[in-house]
Amino acid sequence: xxxxxxxxxxxxxxxxxxxxxxxxxxxxxxxxxxxxxxxxxxxxxxxxxxxxxxxxxxxxxxxxxxxxxxxxxxxxxxxxxxxxxxxxxxxxxxxxxxxxxxx
Amino acid sequence: xxxxxxxxxxxxxxxxxxxxxxxxxxxxxxxxxxxxxxxxxxxxxxxxxxxxxxxxxxxxxxxxxxxxxxxxxxxxxxxxxxxxxxxxxxxxxxxxxxxxxxxxxxxxxxxxxxxxxxxxxxxxxxxxxxxxxxxxxxxxxxxxxxxxxxxxxxxxxxxxxxxxxxxxxxxxxxxxxxxxxxxxxxxxxxxxxxxxxxxxxxxxxxxxxxxxxxxxxxxxxxxxxxxxxxxxxxxxxxxxxxxxxxxxxxxxxxxxxxxxxxxxxxxxxxxxxxxxxxxxxxxxxxxxxxxxxxxxxxxxxxxxxxxxxxxxxxxxxxxxxxxxxxxxxxxxxxxxxxxxxxxxxxxxxxxxxxxxxxxxxxxxxxxxxxxxxxxxxxxxxxxxxxxxxxxxxxxxxxxxxxxxxxxxxxx
Numbered sequence: 001x002x003x004x005x006x007x008x009x010x011x012x013x014x015x016x017x018x019x020x021x022x023x024x025x026x027x028x029x030x031x032x033x034x035x036x037x038x039x040x041x042x043x044x045x046x047x048x049x050x051x052x053x054x055x056x057x058x059x060x061x062x063x064x065x066x067x068x069x070x071x072x073x074x075x076x077x078x079x080x081x082x083x084x085x086x087x088x089x090x091x092x093x094x095x096x097x098x099x100x101x102x103x
Numbered sequence: 104x105x106x107x108x109x110x111x112x113x114x115x116x117x118x119x120x121x122x123x124x125x126x127x128x129x130x131x132x133x134x135x136x137x138x139x140x141x142x143x144x145x146x147x148x149x150x151x152x153x154x155x156x157x158x159x160x161x162x163x164x165x166x167x168x169x170x171x172x173x174x175x176x177x178x179x180x181x182x183x184x185x186x187x188x189x190x191x192x193x194x195x196x197x198x199x200x201x202x203x204x205x206x207x208x209x210x211x212x213x214x215x216x217x218x219x220x221x222x223x224x225x226x227x228x229x230x231x232x233x234x235x236x237x238x239x240x241x242x243x244x245x246x247x248x249x250x251x252x253x254x255x256x257x258x259x260x261x262x263x264x265x266x267x268x269x270x271x272x273x274x275x276x277x278x279x280x281x282x283x284x285x286x287x288x289x290x291x292x293x294x295x296x297x298x299x300x301x302x303x304x305x306x307x308x309x310x311x312x313x314x315x316x317x318x319x320x321x322x323x324x325x326x327x328x329x330x331x332x333x334x335x336x337x338x339x340x341x342x343x344x345x346x347x348x349x350x351x352x353x354x355x356x357x358x359x360x361x362x363x364x365x366x367x368x369x370x371x372x373x374x375x376x377x378x379x380x381x382x383x384x385x386x387x388x389x390x391x392x393x394x395x396x397x398x399x400x401x402x403x404x405x406x407x408x409x410x411x412x413x414x415x416x417x418x419x420x421x422x423x424x425x426x427x428x429x430x431x432x433x434x435x436x437x438x439x440x441x442x443x444x445x446x447x448x449x450x451x452x453x454x455x456x457x458x459x460x461x462x463x464x465x466x467x468x469x470x471x472x473x474x475x476x477x478x479x480x481x482x483x484x485x486x487x488x489x490x491x492x493x494x495x496x497x498x499x500x501x502x503x504x505x506x507x508x509x510x511x512x513x514x
Binding site (some may be wrong): 042052059060061063064065066069075076079083084085088098099100101102103 | 106216256257260261266269276295296297300301302305309310325327339340354368370377396397398400434436438448450456
């Protein structure tokens with residue numbers, strides 16, 4: 001499927017997650033953030049998104065606990081930055097897929 | 104005499120010992136395998152212990168009996184790997200110099216990572232079945248449990264055998280139906296992921312299962328602590344799930360050996376090339392099975408497919424030739440769905456589980472991503488195959504290390 005964010009057409013899956021990280025840019029993150037109820041996307045938000053993108057590129061499985069241990073942000077901060085479902089929301093804003101299992 | 108050392112004599116380590124014993128010239132190479140334990144467990148059997156489907160004797164044998172003659176087995180704890188001097192130091196102080204090292208130390212549960220799991224309620228109302236002791240303690244509990252809220256919970260990914268928690272939920276449903284007490288049990292599956300079935304085809308084909316079996320689901324749950332006294336697990340976001348009986352899959356971590364040795368990620372997994380299985384630590388160090396950080400599932404079948412490819416690459420490495428990036432993440436797993444049926448899934452890094460037939464198109468005889476009694480018998484028969492064919496590195500007919508697209512329905 002395709003969707004337009006910040007004037008750019010990107011491919012997304014049925015849940016609105018970008019299917020191609022190379023199509024991502026910061027403006028897209030801001031618009032997705034608005035959809036998720038995050039009105040202001042700060043530098044700290046972008047720090048977390050950059051960390052998630054890096055982990056994704058390294059094919060490292062993500063979890064709230066592992067992000068909380070990353071040194072970039074602790075779990076309390078993570079919930080403050082991305083309220084209600086932080087991993088779901090931050091993954092979507094970062095343009096990476098939701099954490100998946102084998103099945 | 105050159106030295107090849109394998110760390111860990113579980114599934115992967117034992118298979119590598121069997122493969123390499125056959126391939127390496129015994130006048131040139133001495134193979135040593137190190138493991139502190141005496142028992143070799145058939146871990147897929149732990150799922151069946153709580154329900155009294157398997158007896159304790161069914162899931163254990165000795166490590167010794169599977170080590171090929173001519174391979175030296177050292178029963179000692181490993182202290183540290185000194186990669187700069189190509190030496191493994193054992194706890195007693197003994198040093199093993201190696202030309203090639205294979206790390207096969209697996210992954211194990213770390214229940215202490217979550218507050219409230221260990222302690223007063225551990226093995227009383229809070230259990231896990233990922234260990235022999237845990238599975239038996241849960242068995243004893245289920246034998247007498249009169250009902251209530253059963254919560255099956257995953258702490259975080261990755262875990263070994265990612266489907267086992269779902270299998271447990273399905274088997275629990277059948278178990279209580281058989282006992283005539285299903286109406287007294289409320290089963291809830293709690294996952295940190297966004298769904299029970301996170302892959303498209305699996306979700307489409309199997310999504311009905313939880314609902315049909317009356318299993319509730321709570322998703323995106325990141326456990327903060329367990330409260331045994333008040334019978335609830337609490338999420339970082341504040342959500343609570345009440346339980347009378349909690350079956351949790353704790354955080355799975357690699358061996359602390361990696362931390363002591365100065366490599367390994369924050370979960371103690373070894374940074375490894377996902378296609379060649381050479382580690383990123385040093386060119387003469389390889390890794391296989393659950394201990395690596397490759398994005399393949401942590402499963403016995405994966406270790407089996409890796410073993411064939413790693414053996415080839417070790418031989419190429421010895422000859423100074425380029426390694427083949429042949430491991431494609433292939434996994435082949437049976438999934439118990441209750442009432443004498445099971446599914447089979449066959450997938451790799453690139454292709455998610457799809458419907459079809461395995462291993463032969465049309466004739467199968469096993470069905471992919473569909474319940475069948477034959478799949479259930481396949482899962483049970485697998486135990487024999489594990490002890491008698493996989494561990495001694497006997498070739499399995501018709502099953503290739505790389506995933507085959509034949510018989511699969513990709514559209």
